[in-house]
Amino acid sequence: MTTARASLINVDATPYYHCVSRCVRRSFLCGYNDEQGKCFEHRRGWIEQRLLKLANAFCIDVCAYAIMSNHYHVVLHINKGCAKALSPIEVIERWLTFHQGPLLIQRFMRGEVLSEAEQERCMEIIEIWRERLTSISWFMRLLNQHIAAEANREDQCTGHFWEGRFKSQALLDEKALAAAMAYVDLNPIRAAIADAPETSEYTSVKARIKALRNDQITPEGLHVFAGYPRKDQPEGIPFRLLDYLELVDWTGRQVRDDKRGQIDSTLPPLLERLGFEPKQWLKTASYIEVGNMVGSETSVKAALPLLDRQRASGIRLPDS
Structure with missing residues (x-):
């Protein structure tokens, strides 16, 4: 039985959520379909443009995204403060x-x-x-309906394009957020269609690296990095951008060491700050999609009543 969306998304529990949508019947969102002999690579641009356009209108920030051949991932932040100020x-x-x-x-x-x-x-x-404007359900509806209509028009067919509702996971703390973002950004590398974050097409990490190389702080449409938590911290992802990029690179090397070689013994600062042991981090970054919420034991227990749940399935991370 499906779970009510209100029991999966509640800003009082956390403003951060990892969402996934997959195509039906092994259909191709983009990429090359050998069975049909057609290339749908241009559809990646459709979804990236629509995603960032929605982020500019909604009070929902895009923290990370990866557009794959028959599904896509996105990490979203609900910005209630922005909505109230409008x-x-x-x-x-x-x-x-x-x-x-x-x-x-x-x-x-x-x-x-x-x-x-x-x-x-x-x-x-x-x-x-x-x-x-703060509803992830409305955000995802406007994203998926548009892409489905465009794809069906191009394929000259009708019917469902997506596998029902999108899947969502509550990211209950910094550890969960970092793990989910890294997992999303590393999708092309794990699928062996990219060798490095900077060559991973249609991902947020490539967009951030490109902006950094062009002396830009944040690519248009993506949520900003605010740095370490501190007094009077501005709105944004609670990490430093350079630490996050180093974390993604380190994690990618471990998950696909046959492609990236061995990592230096020095661990990235963000990993140390979040209190992860290497084995625990790799487990989290490799299986982030399991269950409906991710967080430390303390975060999970605190979130259960807010999400109207007695128990949760998902990944429990160690408390710092």
Whole structure:
């Protein structure tokens, strides 16, 4: 029996989630399909562009992504603070990026005189949209529906393109977030279609490395790195970018040592800070998709009542 989405996604438990969508019938999202003799590589661009466009409109940040041949991974951050700070006009403009607004909202945007009842109805609609701008379900719906429609149009067919609902995992603490992001960014390397993070096409890690080489702080559409947790820390992923890139490289070498050789005995600073032993980190980074939440024992126990669950399946990481 499927689990209610409200029991899987709750910002009070954690704002970070790892989501996966897979194609039906072994269909190809992108890449080369030997059975059909067709190349669908261009569809990677479709999903990357749609993903980043949605991130610019929604109050949901993209921390990591990897687009594979018949599925994709994304790590998302729900930004409630951003949604609360939006003015009514900003909420409307963001929502209407992907939707047609009702006539009442159009009149409101044109500055027409509305009755008190009409004004109240406008505010009700705007607050509904404000809430949806932080909904991963709405975010993923607008992503998957668009890609499915484009793919079916290209294939000249109808029917389901995705395997039902997307899968989501709650990332309950820093360790879980780092493990999930590294797992996502290393997908092409583990699948033996890339040799290094900087050559992994359609991944967030390649986009970050490219931006870094061009003296940019963060690629457009991706969530920023805020550095080590500290007083008055700005909004962002609680690691340093360079530490994270070193962590991804180290983990990739261990998971695919036949392609990358041996690693130096020096471990990356982020690994030491998160308190992982090498064997535990490799287990976590290799099997991150198991279960519906990832976190330390303490984080899992604290999150269970918030997610309305008595027990959880997933990976339990050691407390620091």
